Amino acid sequence: MPMSQDYDLYFTMLLIRRFEERALAEFSSGKLVGTTHAYIGQEADAAAIFSSIAQDDIIWSNHRCHGHFLAYGGDPYRLAAELMGKKTGLVGGRGGSQHIHWRNFFTNGIQGGIVPVASGMALAKKKLKSKDIAIVFIGDGTLGEGVLYESLNIASLWNLPILFVVENNRYAQTTPMEVAVSGSISARFEAFGIKTYEFESSDVLELRPGAKNAVDYVRENQSPAALILHTYRFSAHSKGDDTRDRETITSIRAKFDPLRIQASRLSAEELKKVESAVSILVDDAFLRASADPFPVLKP
């Protein structure tokens, strides 16, 4: 029996949440190598955007990429294996958390560095006269990178089919945005003549039509747009580096948890079913990946 759209969106968000919780736990037990940046709290952004894209669109994600990858339809097992540095990982265990690639999905952890690359790929799509677009994800902290503005300038001048997604989770590591980002975020894009869509919500059903409008605008007009999403990160920046007041985070979480909001629309039976399906997937991903071999490095 086909499940409802409400169910599918919740499935995506729950998969991200449980995968990230497990990744953080495995990190503490020493099974993961490198680093990991959990997407816990921001799940509705990914579920809304990735349910609005076309198959051949180009995606450029950043250091906080696991949620984007899973919402893209990526295999949790191949991602878990990559986080463990295993041969079966997405890029043979050499990329780790921040450097993954599968189909048209790419990530890189250098803040801002992905923006001109994504713009170039949008230009290639335009030259090929395809209707595909590029989508690039940045955080509030990345608004401080100069290369972003060079890219906005060219994207606007050359009418590139690219969507700039800003996930403003209000912090860059431990720096609150109030002390790092001046003026308004949308004005930065509008200064280059780029259309903006802006939302302050953790409700995937509010975000989804907005994300779809932004994606459709870029595709139909072959012009850039920005989707600015004000969101919350509930977990630490990376593994344990959180200097924020715990009580504030707990009360924000109680109010804005995207999973709690969407769960209220599912029946008890659906909730049981989705928990079980996700738990099987995540367990299988980490258990299989643990048993896999490391790559053999040739001298």
Ligand SMILES: Cc1ncc(C[n+]2csc(CCOP(=O)(O)OP(=O)(O)O)c2C)c(N)n1
């Ligand atoms: C060019 C560059 N400078 C510094 C870093 C280290 N760094 C990694 S994530 C991060 C903060 C990013 O904040 P934001 O863009 O708001 O994204 P968020 O982590 O909040 O998702 C920093 C400073 C980096 N990866 N690249």
Ligand SMILES: [Mg+2]
């Ligand atoms: Mg941030």
